[in-house]
Amino acid sequence: MDGYALDDEPAADDLLLGDGSGLSAEQLSRAEERRRRRDVIEEGAPREGVDIIRRVEAAVIVGVQLPGRTSADVEASLDELEALLDTAGAEVVERVVQRLDTPQAATYIGGGKVGELRELVAAHGADAVVFDDELSPAQQRTLEERVKQKVLDRTIVILDIFAQHATSREGKAQVELAQLNYLLPRLRGWGTALSRQAGGRTAGGAGIGGRGPGETQLEVDRRRIMRRIAKLRRDLKDYARIRETKASERERNRVQVAALVGYTNAGKSSLLNRLTGADVLVENRLFATLDPTVRRLPLDDGRDIVLTDTVGFVRKLPHGLVEAFKSTLEESLTADLLVHVVDASHPEAESHIVAVHEVLEEIGADAGAEQLVLNKIDRAxxxxxEALARRVQVELDADPVLVSAHTGEGIEDLVERIGLRIPGQRIRISAHVPYARQDLVALAHRSGQVVKEAHGDKGTELVADLDVRAARRLRPYLDVDVFAEEPEDWERETGT
Structure with a gap:
């Protein structure tokens, strides 16, 4: 991206003023793509009150390497920020990294880097500087004054992408609430075009320092935003009641749920389509899925469960955004099984797993059963x-399933594993399992709840609540044969 000149790539709007003659096919394609994405923002994004992001075509991105972070960590995070900006419709023309022991209170980065940023913005014709970390309102104001250009942060970029991709009324309301909560403390900094004070007669006799038209406009904007926030919160409570009613109906009908969770762009929607035959939108972009999608999944044992696709996660997902989207993520909270999808072809796959677990812990969805799925094995x-699978087995005590949603490889194994992990009718069994069959002990942990486990001279003493299918596989070692009256069913289920 270094060395990109704005004059070499026309703005998307310029294409509307002529036939585009003299431009390369690549320039036309890229400019047209940016125009298309901006049209989506203009038409689809909630823009109640004051706009949060003005049009951005070329951006300089900034990362800070703090103690405990390696240069590789910073570069990986900046790569992701670049992908986020690409999804939002902007292009990165330069990146800046600074090592600091602690962020500067006024400008986050050092004064020398601020001067360097100002020169880079002028040299590249950039119309925004985007920081990889969240800035305070005061830091944004100070940086804009010194850099002489719009200063944004990772949070607002993510919010803007969510605004583009939200389709349901609830999703749009959640995005708008998060946007307005972000905007409210920043009104003063982004209203620099307005005068702040007026004195003498202009102030209506209030004297020097009296309120001027700018200050009045800020108060009007603040009141409008606060009224809008209050209405959005009321609306979201209504949506929550509707969801609770649907959830209660599923509970009465004993419908079991598996939720697809994972890092953004890990292939969750593709996997949903492959598993259920659905036709969910699939794009090679971050946050292509925002609103949850629910489909029926038949299991091998004849049961039907509900499989739901949820919004993807990223590192440094803003806390306020997590709060706003808790309702969307509630499917993860109530699911019988979390199907954690990982892009096995991504070099940062392990850090993605950690980031997803952090968000799940934040929303309180980390205590349930989880099945790890390494997806996109056809691209790796x-x-x-295999090395990744071994590491997660050791470090996370996970037993991953390897699949390709694109080719279908491993899908049957995944359906079987989901059936084992989501219990059917559970029964309590007591068994003595020989050490030669510790695979059955592992099965009990995967597919049920182990109440007691003790190791003796000849094997493992096991008491567990298991679904019927898993319990039948332990039949030879049961202390009491609970299946004595149905041997044919047992033979059919176990294949013996």
Whole structure:
């Protein structure tokens, strides 16, 4: 991206003024794509009150390497920020990284870097500087005064992408609430075009320092935003009651739920389509899915469960955004099983797993059963995938399933594993399992709840609540044969 000149790439709006003659096919394509995305923002995004993001075509991005972070960590995070900006319709023309022991209170980065940023913005014709970390309102104001250009942060970029992709009324309301909560403390900094004070007669006799038209406009904007926030919160409570009613209906009908969770762009929607035959939108972009999608999934044992697709996560997901989207993520809270999808071809796959677990912990959805799925194995080196699978087995005590939503490889294994992890009718069994069959002990942990586990001279003493299918596989070692009256069913289920 370094060395990109604004004059070499026309703004998307310029294409509307002529036939585009003299432009390369690549320039036309990229400019047209930016125009298309901006049209989506103009038409679809909630813009009640004051706009949060003005049009951004070329941006300089800034990362800070603090103690405990490596340069590789910073570069990976900036790569993701660049992908976020691309999804939002902007292009990165330069990136800046600074090592600091602690962020500066006034400008987040050092004074020398601020001067460097100002020169880069002028040299590249950039219309925004985007920081990889969240800035305070005061830091944004100070930086804009010194850099002489719009200063944004990772939070507002994510909010803008959510605004583009929200389709349901609830999703749009959640985005708008998060946007307005972000905007409210920043009104003064983004209203620099308005005068702040007026004195003498202009102030209507209030004297020097009296309120002027700018200050009045800020108060009007603030009141409008606060009224809008109050209405959005009321609306979201109504949506929550509707969801609770639907959830109660599912509970009465004993419908079991598996929720697809994972890092953004891990292939959750593609996997949903492959598993259920659905036709959910699939795009190679971050946050292509925002509103939850629910489909029926038949299991091998004849049961039907509900499979739901949820919004993807990213590192440094703003806390306020997590709060706003708790209702969307509630499917994860109430699910019988979390199907955690990981892009096995991504070099940062392990850090993605950690980021997802952090968000799940934040919303209180980390206590349930989880099945790890390493997706996109068709795009990764087999040795790399196997090494990743071994590491997560050791470090996370997980037993991943390897699949490709694109080719269908491993899908049958995944359906079988989901059936084992989501219990059917559960019964309590007591068994003595020989050490040669510790795979059955592992099965009990995967597919049920182990009440007691003790190791003796000849094997493992096990008491567990298991679904019927899993319990039948332990039949030879049961202390009491609970299946004595149905041997044919047992033989059919176990294949013996």
């Amino acid at each position: 080196d087999p040795a790399t995938v």
